[in-house]
Amino acid sequence: MEVPMIRIDNWDHESPVTLYYHSGTKELNFKAVYVNIKKIGQHPGRGSLETVRGTDGGEALQLKECDDAFLTKFSRCLARLLEYFLNIYDLDTPLNNATWYHLVDVLLKAALELPHRFYLPHQPSCSHAKGFNTKFERTLDLINSMVTGDKKGGPGRLIHHNGELTANVVTDGSSFKSGLTVWEQFLTRGSPGMSEASGSQRHIPMGGLAILQRHTERIRDIAQKYTESEDYEKDHTMPKEEFMARLDNVSFKLGEESEGLEPVRTSSILRTPGFNDPAKLLQAPERSDLDERLGSMRGVEPIQQPTEEFEILRVKEE
Numbered sequence: 001m002e003v004p005m006i007r008i009d010n011w012d013h014e015s016p017v018t019l020y021y022h023s024g025t026k027e028l029n030f031k032a033v034y035v036n037i038k039k040i041g042q043h044p045g046r047g048s049l050e051t052v053r054g055t056d057g058g059e060a061l062q063l064k065e066c067d068d069a070f071l072t073k074f075s076r077c078l079a080r081l082l083e084y085f086l087n088i089y090d091l092d093t094p095l096n097n098a099t100w101y102h103l104v105d106v107l108l109k110a111a112l113e114l115p116h117r118f119y120l121p122h123q124p125s126c127s128h129a130k131g132f133n134t135k136f137e138r139t140l141d142l143i144n145s146m147v148t149g150d151k152k153g154g155p156g157r158l159i160h161h162n163g164e165l166t167a168n169v170v171t172d173g174s175s176f177k178s179g180l181t182v183w184e185q186f187l188t189r190g191s192p193g194m195s196e197a198s199g200s201q202r203h204i205p206m207g208g209l210a211i212l213q214r215h216t217e218r219i220r221d222i223a224q225k226y227t228e229s230e231d232y233e234k235d236h237t238m239p240k241e242e243f244m245a246r247l248d249n250v251s252f253k254l255g256e257e258s259e260g261l262e263p264v265r266t267s268s269i270l271r272t273p274g275f276n277d278p279a280k281l282l283q284a285p286e287r288s289d290l291d292e293r294l295g296s297m298r299g300v301e302p303i304q305q306p307t308e309e310f311e312i313l314r315v316k317e318e
Contacts, residue, residue, distance in 0.1 A: 005091050018096050021088050028088065033080045037103045040077055041110040045070035047126050049115045063115055063124035071128070077107055078139055085143045101158070101179030104143070108161060108178075111136055119167055133165040157181070216252045223247050 005023045009016040021028040040046075045067035052062045084100050092100075116129035126132070144150070144159035160176040226232055227240040236243065282289055 005088060007092070015095055018092070021084075021092075023087065026087075028080065028083060033077070033084075034099075034103065036073065036080075037077045037106050037110075040074060040107065041113065043070045043073060045073075046110075047115045049124065061124050063126070065126045066114065066128070066132075071132070074107075074111075078136065081107065082139060082143065085146055089147060098179055101177070104140070104159060104178040108140070112164060116165075130166075137161060137165040212252050220244075220247065220251065 005021060007018045008020040008022070009018050018030055020030065047066035047070075048064045050062045050064070051059050054060045081100070081104060089097060089100070111133070114129075114132075115123075115125050116133050117123055118125045118129040118133070140159050140161055144157050147158055150157065158181065159178050223244065227243055232240070232243075285293070
């Protein structure tokens with residue numbers, strides 16, 4: 001018989017916080033895991049790189065390797081995360097799931113701050129860096145495959161690392177939150193889709209529009225049922241049709257069409273065909289010109305827009 005999982009919650013808060021997970025003889029102490037992971041970035045045995053002045057008056061990087069105590073504690077923190085996502089994740093509440101995803105992000109941030117960039121030839125790194133980072137990256141991929149069922153780590157992945165653990169990459173995925181798919185990152189606070197509007201135009205992904213439309217339809221359905229109930233006649237003297245019309249007037253609208261004498265069209269990219277400066281005569285080239293020069297040196301043809309239009313999804317607030 002399968003041993004049930006027992007949660008011990010603290011109900012002193014508006015939303016209960018799970019303190020312990022029990023399953024047979026196994027116990028996972030959430031508070032201890034939380035404190036250990038939160039403090040791992042300040043562990044005295046963590047490695048570091050410091051800039052020191054050399055005997056010739058110049059500056060050099062001095063490496064302090066991670067000690068065994070730090071490496072052991074980091075491994076234990078990672079093991080606790082793996083234990084949770086393997087045995088408890090599917091049985092836990094969404095709020096608790098989100099908290100454990102946050103701990104994944106905290107541990108990843110601590111790992112990226114270590115002197116473990118073994119792939120940079122001119123930067124000192126710990127002797128254990130490659131093995132440490134490879135093990136950590138594979139564990140994150142394993143957790144992702146357990147919660148999503150996707151071993152290849154496609155667009156639906158929920159555990160994010162941008163590859164900086166084992167390769168020199170230029171993309172920055174540090175702002176991604178674990179527990180959210182790539183497109184859902186667009187809906188988090190501070191993202192282009194959810195930040196404070198600086199003008200009348202908002203950029204929202206199609207998934208975000210679908211969520212807004214679904215909730216709008218749900219609210220309208222509830223309002224329709226309310227107007228047909230006895231409670232409505234007790235609470236309002238307004239005709240039902242006017243009540244619904246007012247709701248529709250302030251509700252989110254998607255898919256409406258409008259006509260005008262000056263139609264709104266997408267504009268093409270302001271870029272000349274081919275290379276912008278093929279003769280390399282510009283005295284103060286922009287970044288795009290620098291890219292073109294590097295491309296021409298490598299024998300790469302200039303990138304052309306496939307059509308005359310450059311389309312982007314946007315929502316205009318009026």
